[in-house]
Amino acid sequence: MGMTPVELLNFTLQTCLQSLLFALVLFRGLYRRLPFFSAYATVAFVNIALAIIVYTHFGFHTVPAYYFNLWASAVQISARSLAVAELCYDGLRAYRGIWAFTFRFLLALTAIFLIHGVIDAYNQKSHLFTFAVTIESDAGIASVAILIALLLVRHYYGLQMEQLQRQLAIGLCFLCLMEAVGDSVFQRFLVRYAVHPPWSTWIFQVHDVWSFIRTWAVFVALGIWCFALRRPLEARAPAPVLLPAEAYNQLSPEINYRLRMLNERLLGMMKP
């Protein structure tokens, strides 16, 4: 069974954008700076190439194509998660103290979402498609949460992101957010209505809307990343010159002591 004209158009557009991103990643040498993001772009490109072969040989709305898409999505989500982790590391590693402090926090956050995802998906194990949508949704939510945590830490310590990092983060945030929301909504429909066949026709309409949202979220993300790589990569900012450890040990407690005294004094102004 073949694609409809709209599906064919979407697939063609995605193939072009994915190929363009892969070419830009190679041409700009992004793999030297961000190897995991480059690997994610490569995985996505390879998936598209394999999809062309699978759809040509087996058809689009077929069982082999269905299982291929499930496994391709699983590999792509794993690669994307590593790209998110790399963005966290790349942005903060020059600030050794902040990174050591933040790394544990991000790791704990990842563990919480991972456990939640496993439990959530385990509850949907009876139906493979719902299981896959649940995993994808939880992975998207985890990625968004980790990126927000990273951005909050950078904002709090006044650390500006490099232009390239910011644009890649925007694309990842947008893609993960749209996938998480779309998958969460669709998963609820599946859990409530789809496990009791026969499926009514409206569930397919919901599926079409969900596919449309996912597809266009991918287009927007790919467009952002291609735009980020349109020019040669800028030279990296020099690493910050760190202070001796004694400076922090000496000043931080004193600053905190004074801030505490200010708090007490301000609190005292409320007393009669």
Added chain:
Amino acid sequence: MTDIVLGLLALLVVALLLVSLLRPRRERSRPGQSLCDFPVEDLLPRNLQYFAQVRRALSAEDAQYLHDRASRPVARRALGVRRAVVRGFLAGLLEDFQRLERLGRAIAALSPVISRKQEFERLWLGVRFRLVYAVVQFYLAFGLVSVPQLEALTNQVGSLARRLHEAMAALSAASAAAQNSHVSV
């Protein structure tokens, strides 16, 4: 239906948060700078130097003069102006507190090792100060804040500023020396 509405609201909140965090900030220092590139004047309190004028504006003698010589509407208007002056000064003190906080964060950002306890404590102190500050603003609206209390608060900020100015000058010199030796290697 409620789930979808709540989901869309959550999406909106997250989207707004991401937009505000991902927007480039021109006024922030670029990554890769050393402590000697931080303008010290931007990190130390500035507004506490105006306390003398505020004290004069709130003095009991001024209040008595208004009570004796001015009509009730004029006295009431003057009282409103005095409270506005104090509100402005308190806003300046908040700004000074925020500068000290930023200084603490700048030092933490450029340190090879930081303490979780110190960082969480500073975070909590900042949150608490802002909450209490909001309440003090409310008290001020009803004239429940006195000059001696304001003066004590100003002295606290001032003494910290002097101590930190000396430390920052020493650290800037050490940082510049380290940067020069880093470049020459």
